[in-house]
Amino acid sequence: xxxxxxxxxxxxxxxxxxxxxxxxxxxxxxxxxxxxxxxxxxxxxxxxxxxxxxxxxxxxxxxxxxxxxxxxxxxxxxxxxxxxxxxxxxxxxxxxxxxxxxxxxxxxxxxxxxxx
Numbered sequence: 001x002x003x004x005x006x007x008x009x010x011x012x013x014x015x016x017x018x019x020x021x022x023x024x025x026x027x028x029x030x031x032x033x034x035x036x037x038x039x040x041x042x043x044x045x046x047x048x049x050x051x052x053x054x055x056x057x058x059x060x061x062x063x064x065x066x067x068x069x070x071x072x073x074x075x076x077x078x079x080x081x082x083x084x085x086x087x088x089x090x091x092x093x094x095x096x097x098x099x100x101x102x103x104x105x106x107x108x109x110x111x112x113x114x115x116x
Contacts, residue, residue: 025060034091067092
């Protein structure tokens with residue numbers, strides 16, 4: 001993963017700016033950790049992705065609702081849509097299944113930038 005983007009993502013996750021949610025990138029104003037990356041890259045960095053409403057109150061990015069779209073993956077230089085790091089670790093699982101806080105996920109990203 002690109003270091004400058006990882007550092008901004010970590011800062012965004014720790015900022016308290018985003019309400020944490022699960023199951024979708026961005027639903028009802030709540031974001032999973034990958035949704036924060038999508039919002040940061042698509043909105044703040046200006047990478048051109050389509051954003052539209054899917055399901056009630058659910059925003060999708062280039063038709064993706066749960067994983068990072070291809071354009072954002074390329075821009076951030078991450079390996080896959082679910083934020084894998086190590087052999088079987090996924091940021092999406094940390095967020096949605098294990099209930100890790102954004103601060104804990106920021107710590108994971110910081111420790112595994114080169115593996116994302």
